[in-house]
Every structure is written in C-alpha cells, then in structure tokens.
Amino acid sequence: MTDLRIAAVGDIHLGEDARGHYRKRLEGIEERADVLMLAGDLTRHGTLAEGRLVADEFRDLPLPVVAVLGNHDYHSNLQDEIAGELRDAGVIVLDDDGVVVQCGETKLGVVGGKGFGGGFAGKCASEFGEPEIKDFVRHTRLIAEAWQVALKEVQADHRVVLSHYSPVKETLEGEPLEIYPFLGSYLLAEAVDTAGADLILHGHAHKGSEKGMTPGGIRVRNVALPVIGRAYVVYCLAMNGEHEG
Ligand SMILES: [Fe+2]
Numbered sequence: 001m002t003d004l005r006i007a008a009v010g011d012i013h014l015g016e017d018a019r020g021h022y023r024k025r026l027e028g029i030e031e032r033a034d035v036l037m038l039a040g041d042l043t044r045h046g047t048l049a050e051g052r053l054v055a056d057e058f059r060d061l062p063l064p065v066v067a068v069l070g071n072h073d074y075h076s077n078l079q080d081e082i083a084g085e086l087r088d089a090g091v092i093v094l095d096d097d098g099v100v101v102q103c104g105e106t107k108l109g110v111v112g113g114k115g116f117g118g119g120f121a122g123k124c125a126s127e128f129g130e131p132e133i134k135d136f137v138r139h140t141r142l143i144a145e146a147w148q149v150a151l152k153e154v155q156a157d158h159r160v161v162l163s164h165y166s167p168v169k170e171t172l173e174g175e176p177l178e179i180y181p182f183l184g185s186y187l188l189a190e191a192v193d194t195a196g197a198d199l200i201l202h203g204h205a206h207k208g209s210e211k212g213m214t215p216g217g218i219r220v221r222n223v224a225l226p227v228i229g230r231a232y233v234v235y236c237l238a239m240n241g242e243h244e245g
Pocket residue numbers: 011013041070072204205206
C-alpha cells in the first residue's frame with residue numbers, strides 16, 4: 001500500500017460556452033494525482049447539452065474519475081441522462097452507492113451521491129408535521145442510511161465519501177446562516193462517523209470554507225471551485241494520516 005493522491009473539485013458549473021476550457025486545465029493531472037473526484041454541480045442548468053459538454057471535458061482521462069451530481073444537475077430533471085453521458089465518457093457516477101477503484105497497489109473505496117439538506121444538530125428540520133417537511137428530511141435520512149450500508153460493504157485500503165451537500169457546518173462558514181439547512185445535513189456526518197471513512201469531500205457552498213471535521217473526527221473538505229480557487233486541489237492520504245499537497 002502506498003500514499004494516495006486525490007484530486008478534487010466541485011461546482012465547476014460548465015455552460016455551453018466553456019467547451020475545451022476545463023480540459024486544458026487538466027493537462028498533466030495524472031502526474032499529480034491518482035484519481036479525480038467531481039463533487040457535483042458540474043452544469044449550470046442541468047441541460048443535456050451541458051451534460052454532454054461536461055462528459056467531453058472529462059472523457060477518457062488518463063486517471064480514474066469518480067463523480068456525483070449536484071442540485072444544478074437535477075434542475076432540468078435530466079439527471080439520469082446526464083449521468084449516462086458521463087458514464088459513456090468513462091466517468092464513474094455514484095448514486096448513493098460505492099465503488100472500489102484500483103490506484104496502483106492501493107484499493108480506494110469511494111461512497112456517496114448528491115446528499116441533501118436539513119440542517120445541523122440543534123438547528124435542523126425533523127420528520128414532524130406536514131408531509132412535505134417529512135419528505136424533505138426523510139430524503140436525507142434515506143441517503144445517509146444508504147451511504148452507511150455502502151461504506152460497510154466496501155473492501156478497500158482507504159474509504160472516501162464524495163457528496164455535493166455538506167455533512168458539517170464548519171465548511172459552510174462564509175455562507176449566510178439562514179441558508180445552512182439548504183446546504184447540508186448532520187445526518188450525513190452521523191452516518192459516515194458510524195461506518196468510518198478517511199475523508200469526506202463536498203461542494204455546493206460556494207462561499208464556504210475549505211476545512212472542517214465531523215464530530216467523530218473525520219476530515220471534511222469543501223472543494224467547490226470558488227472555495228479552492230484553482231482547477232482542482234490534491235489531498236494525499238498516507239497510511240499514517242492525511243497530508244495535503
Ligand atoms: Fe454550485
């Protein structure tokens with residue numbers, strides 16, 4: 001087993017005017033990273049044309065690419081078609097499930113999906129009252145339960161969770177407090193803390209902060225493009241802990 005270099009970015013929001021631009025910024029990525037993770041909001045409005053453009057930007061890269069979709073990618077109700085375009089381009093798209101990626105000698109388990117909101121412990125919605133509120137919170141709870149199951153099933157040297165929504169509020173710092181419940185949910189962190197993982201990556205909070213931690217001590221990183229300010233950031237998972245490059 002060797003150290004593993006994980007490149008990550010979210011919220012690239014590619015529109016139809018962006019053809020070829022992102023691809024250029026990925027040149028030589030295989031020298032700097034073993035795997036690339038995309039944390040959702042890959043499109044602006046979730047149109048099929050935008051989905052195809054994103055697929056072309058990441059098509060057949062010389063390293064494994066794992067992605068989840070974000071809320072923008074759901075906007076036109078074409079999320080399945082967009083995921084299909086990405087898969088045809090060789091991208092692994094997670095939908096509340098897991099995959100094991102072989103990176104050299106190292107097996108990397110990646111579990112995740114879009115995630116959802118609801119808020120954070122003490123300041124959150126609960127499954128109480130109107131059916132619409134119950135549905136909202138139940139959606140997040142079912143996602144969290146699926147991740148917990150997938151994390152327990154995955155057999156790997158490292159386990160990383162890839163999400164669009166945030167599991168903690170630390171990485172939202174900079175966003176208005178009023179919108180925290182729409183940016184993530186503590187239920188996601190609770191599930192990952194229960195099952196265990198080495199790192200959680202998310203996006204969605206464009207004005208948030210890069211670094212946080214779950215109550216159980218798992219590192220959380222907000223890799224939204226406006227937060228990291230570059231084409232991708234690389235995290236290194238060492239067998240004795242994480243360091244960042
Ligand atoms: Fe976004």
